[in-house]
Amino acid sequence: MKLQDGRLRVDDHARDTAGLTYVYPVVSRRAGGVSVGINLNPNNACNWRCVYCQVPDLQRGGPPPIDLRQLETELVAMLDDVVHGDFMRERVSEGARRLNDIAFSGNGEPTMSAAFPEAVALVGRVMARFGLTGKIKLVLITNGSQLYKPAVQQAIAAMAGLGGEVWYKLDRAPQDGFSAVNQVQLKASAVREHLAAASSRCPTWLQTCMFAIDGALPDKAVQDAYLDYLASLCASGVTLQGVLLYGLARPSMQIEAPRLSAAPGEWMQALAARIEGLGLSVRLSL
Template sequence: MDHLRLTIPFESPMLTTTNHDRYRVGLTHVYPVLSRRSGGLSIGVNLNPNNACNWRCIYCQVPNLQRGAAPEIDLALLERELQGFLDDVLRGDFFASFQVPEELRTVRDIAISGNGEPTSSEQFPEVVDLIGRVVAKAGLAAGGKLVLISNGSLVHKATVQEGLRRWGKLGGKMWFKVDSATDAGLERINNAGISAAKLRENLETAAGLCKVWLQTCMFSLDDEPPTFGECQAYVKLLTDLLDKKVPIQGVQLYGLARESQQPEAPLLSALPSEWLERLAADIRRLGLTVNVAE
């Protein structure tokens, strides 16, 4: 394979936690991120370069977001990009070129994420196999380094379940989006078109196929934090899951760090760290691990 040439921006090559530009290295599907939640370099795999998603979260940073699904993926192109990029990171001058601090010069994870819901790709199982193949060839230990970031709304589909099963066999984990445990909250925050009961059913299914963490974004809307009722419903969901012995690994709790590109952006603001820590304490009392990123 020819060595991949990365397009390094002239003015601001430094990677930061607030710039998650999917195209900053000139590739279609692969992009670098300094991730708050991963605590270092995350290599993103974008299956939605068409900016299409079946949800429209009001805090979403994707510009020109549209309703829809992932397009057909050129798997050969994705494999070339991922293999070439990994080679540049592991054996090239990527870290120096992008001014990554010495203490962060390690691959924390490879994350299927991007500009829409990745499991909407009909090729999702094939993408999982592809990532496993490239990671093995690169000599990178896959265990714990593979992350799928998903809204979980398509877990009922056979192709998605097969992909999750293969992901689990690779040691991959899923960050399953749960921003609300109520029907009203899901509609207000995610424009999800799915009930809380169905999302919970999908969550239970996913947890039986691979390791699952909940990922939850909390913020103020029109200067009002989530209501007591919303927080109570969220904690009750976790309690019910634990009572049913659903093997949830923990919660990734985070706030707003980047500006929304949705019409509701002027209404959104970050919560104080104390607010997030109070909710985290309530969750920890259930016996769950919580990672907080403001």
């Protein structure tokens, strides 16, 4: 639900706040301001099904064909309102009136779209039109599953020239089997290869969500496996900017929702300290 005065909230990232198909604004706790989202999955389809996902009616699959002309029209209109109009004053609380980034996120995996490379180029042109190149970030929030594709790798390299960052989902250490958190099969070597492909082309952060299931937090074995995997990534030459460590701020829309609860702040801070002990920067969002 929105506030009665129509202001955006950090605990509500609904994609329909602007009444558009592909473009939506949010106030992001991780971004630290306003993020203009690009949704290439308006059909609520993704190749993963993370148990904490806030997308309603999520289904397995890929995105529909993207109308790039409509995407550009929507993005130009949104940025015109944010940069030149009354958007910040009318929709954003005073302390968050800062345009931080344009982010490929949305209701599914952005890189599943065949139009992703063209969309990156399109966003680059619009950023230049508004004088935003070099002033704000262009972010890709991804599960990394498509990073074996040359077209996706080339698009990520192009993002680097636009002040880009990759936020790569890694919620638990891949164990060469089924991930209960992400509801997919993962292989440690493939994740490492995809991370290497991303980080060698564009600054890359890991994005990790921690929470309790049925009241139980990830135990020592799960934490140790995660930390050992981070250490192995660094030892193998994968260059990471750090870890975006966050908890549950918005309710899951998946069937597991009643079983999930937020991790205590002290627990999250202790894990952040262990990650920092590996020599990695941590941005913690509770």
